Amino acid sequence: MLDVNFIRQNQALVEKSTREKGYDVNISDLLDLDDKRKSLLQSVDELRRQRNEIASRMKGGKPSAELIAEGKAIKDQLAAKEPELSKIESELNTLLKSVPNIIFDDVPLGGEEANLEIKTWGEKKKSGVDHLDYAVSRGWVDFERGAKVAGAKFYYLKDGLALLENALLQFGIKKVTEHGFHFMTVPDMVSSRVLEGCGFNPRSSAQSDEYFIEGEDLAMIATAEMPLTGFHMDEIIDEKDLPLCYAGYSACFRKEAGTYGKYTRGLFRVHQFNKLEMYVFCLPEKSQEMHEQLLAIEEEILQDLGVPYHIISNAAGDLGAPAAKKYDIEYWSPVNQKYQEITSCSNCTDFQARSLNIRVRRQDGTVEVLHTLNGTAIPLARALVVMIENFAELDGKLHVPEVLRPYLGGVSEL
Numbered sequence: 001m002l003d004v005n006f007i008r009q010n011q012a013l014v015e016k017s018t019r020e021k022g023y024d025v026n027i028s029d030l031l032d033l034d035d036k037r038k039s040l041l042q043s044v045d046e047l048r049r050q051r052n053e054i055a056s057r058m059k060g061g062k063p064s065a066e067l068i069a070e071g072k073a074i075k076d077q078l079a080a081k082e083p084e085l086s087k088i089e090s091e092l093n094t095l096l097k098s099v100p101n102i103i104f105d106d107v108p109l110g111g112e113e114a115n116l117e118i119k120t121w122g123e124k125k126k127s128g129v130d131h132l133d134y135a136v137s138r139g140w141v142d143f144e145r146g147a148k149v150a151g152a153k154f155y156y157l158k159d160g161l162a163l164l165e166n167a168l169l170q171f172g173i174k175k176v177t178e179h180g181f182h183f184m185t186v187p188d189m190v191s192s193r194v195l196e197g198c199g200f201n202p203r204s205s206a207q208s209d210e211y212f213i214e215g216e217d218l219a220m221i222a223t224a225e226m227p228l229t230g231f232h233m234d235e236i237i238d239e240k241d242l243p244l245c246y247a248g249y250s251a252c253f254r255k256e257a258g259t260y261g262k263y264t265r266g267l268f269r270v271h272q273f274n275k276l277e278m279y280v281f282c283l284p285e286k287s288q289e290m291h292e293q294l295l296a297i298e299e300e301i302l303q304d305l306g307v308p309y310h311i312i313s314n315a316a317g318d319l320g321a322p323a324a325k326k327y328d329i330e331y332w333s334p335v336n337q338k339y340q341e342i343t344s345c346s347n348c349t350d351f352q353a354r355s356l357n358i359r360v361r362r363q364d365g366t367v368e369v370l371h372t373l374n375g376t377a378i379p380l381a382r383a384l385v386v387m388i389e390n391f392a393e394l395d396g397k398l399h400v401p402e403v404l405r406p407y408l409g410g411v412s413e414l
Contacts, residue, residue, distance in 0.1 A: 001096045001355045003369075004034050010102075017102045020109055020316035030095045037088045044085050047078050097196060100321040101351040104288075107316050107325055114315035115328070121299070122308025128334030131388035132266030135161055137395075141267070153256070153271045157384075160398065160414040164387060165274070165380050167400075167407035169249065172276040172301065172378040179297055181247040181278060186227040188251055189218045194230035197355035199322030199348070211253050224248030224277035225374045232281060233356035237370065239363050243282035243290060247377060250275065263340060266385065273381035278345075280373040283360060287347050287371035294345040294375035295327050301377060302342070304403045307386055308332040310339055322348040335389050342382055345375030 007014050008031055015027050054071045057063070063071075108116045135141040140161035146154035157165060173183055200210065200222065211220040221227060228248045237244065252275050256264075263269065278297065280290050295311070302309050314326040323346040330339035350369040353359070360370040392398040397413040405412060 001351065002099050002101065003354060004030075004092070004096060007031065007096075007099065008034070013102065014099065017316075018100060020103060021100045021319055021321070022111070022317045023098070023100050023321075025095070025098050027099070030092070030099070033088060033092050033095065037085070037092055040081060040085045040088060044078065044081050047074055047081065050074050051078065097355075100319075101199075101324050101349060103316050103319065104325045104347075106313075107319070108313060109317075110315045111317035112315065115312045115318055116315070118311050118313055118327075120308075120310040121303065122306070122332065124308055124332045125334035125390065126337075128389040129392040129394050130335050131268075131385045131392075134388050134392050134394070134398075135266070135384075143266075151271070153269075155267070155270065161384060163408060164398075164400075164404070164414065165384060167404040168378055168380055168383050168387075169274070169276060170407040171304075171404055173247070173249070175301055175304070176247040176276070176278060176297065176377050179245075179293075181245045184228070184246050184248045186221075186224050186231075186248045186250050188221055188253075189213065190221055190226045190230060191217050192219065194226055194233065194356070195219050197233065198226050198229045198352055199320065199355075200226070209254050209256065211255065220253035221250060222254050223252050223374075224250040224275065225279060228277065228279040228374070229352050229372060230356060232358045234358075236359045236361050236367060237281065238361050239283065242360060242370065243280055243286065246279045248277050248279060250277070263336070267381040268340070268385050270381055273379065275379045276377040278375040278377050281353075281358065282371050282373070284350065284368070284371050287349060287373060290371075290373050291325065291327075291345065291347040294373060295329075297377070298329055298343045298345060298375055302329065302331065305386075305401045307342075307390055309342070314344075320346075322346065322351045324349045324351070331386050333389055342386060343376035343379065346373065348372045348374070 002014065007027065011027055011031065018025050018027070051071065051074050054067060054074065057067060058071070108114045132141070138160065140158055142156040142158065146156055177183055195210065210222055213219065227250070228246050231246070232244070251272060253272050256269055256271065278294055280294065282290050299311070309329050309331045312328050312330065314328055319326055326344060326346040328341050329343045331342045333340045349371050352372045354369045358370060358372070359367050361367050388398065391401065399413050400408055400411060408414070
């Protein structure tokens with residue numbers, strides 16, 4: 001979330017950025033509520049001071065009737081004002097959570113149609129193999145039994161495809177650890193505080209993409225970004241220890257709410273998949289540099305695999321609430337003859353860290369909120385789609401990219 005004092009000092013900027021992202025938030029109402037909160041807090045603090053003073057005067061002897069009456073009057077006033085203060089603080093906190101992060105100056109303006117292509121790599125193939133037809137024909141994927149056991153869009157992977165998924169994961173782990181990331185496995189559930197602190201929709205939202213645990217303050221994670229963000233919540237990290245770079249491997253669970261009309265065939269959009277996610281905690285002045293580094297790692301992975309792609313800078317209206325800037329890498333689908341999303345990386349500046357109270361202690365002793373970033377290393381289900389479309393032959397074998405062969409016993413085809 002944004003700091004309310006920042007909002008007050010930059011109201012026009014916040015209003016403009018909020019509109020560009022497509023959010024409808026009345027910033028003036030938010031600031032009016034904050035004024036009420038501050039005024040009431042000042043009154044409550046003064047009453048608490050008087051209460052403590054009277055309590056001190058009552059010690060060591062029998063208090064006078066006047067002092068007792070004065071203490072009771074103050075107690076009654078606090079009983080009326082403290083719940084009101086708590087209510088206003090709760091309302092203000094809800095409003096603050098509805099304000100999205102400020103976009104960077106170089107973010108394109110507009111909706112998804114305004115996304116800006118900034119780079120292309122690789123030669124586009126003119127034809128490819130449909131991943132679902134191919135995988136089914138080889139007995140490598142079973143959506144029917146997945147649906148029987150768990151419902152539509154759940155699946156089993158078998159034999160070559162399951163082995164290929166493991167090879168992609170092992171290759172991804174090697175790649176990110178070579179770049180200094182600490183490999184982690186993470187909880188597959190998080191609390192509502194972590195979920196909302198990351199900027200995802202709360203339980204009450206009709207558009208929520210998360211699966212919630214009935215009767216528990218827990219949700220299944222949609223990405224390892226969630227538990228990785230919460231890893232350092234309520235902590236102060238020394239400046240000398242930054243940046244902290246983590247790579248979290250997890251299952252990801254998504255309802256895929258609001259995806260009507262988007263490409264959904266086979267493994268491309270499912271309710272459960274595995275993913276290797278990069279995450280960075282860094283100094284504010286380093287976050288833009290770290291964002292470019294995350295993008296470079298994502299490119300390196302696709303180039304090593306030999307997959308053609310382009311990079312787009314997401315327009316303001318295509319950004320989520322936490323991101324100040326986001327890149328998407330889309331691979332060239334030879335089957336659909338268009339680019340389709342495979343990875344992304346976002347600079348969330350101090351938006352998530354402020355919500356979860358994650359700070360840095362500078363060398364001079366001052367403490368401030370740090371910055372967080374996230375980026376997809378390998379989304380394994382979609383990566384399997386990419387592998388089949390680019391490297392399988394219709395009614396034939398699947399050629400294994402050289403970088404994956406060490407994890408498949410050295411074989412060159414499956």
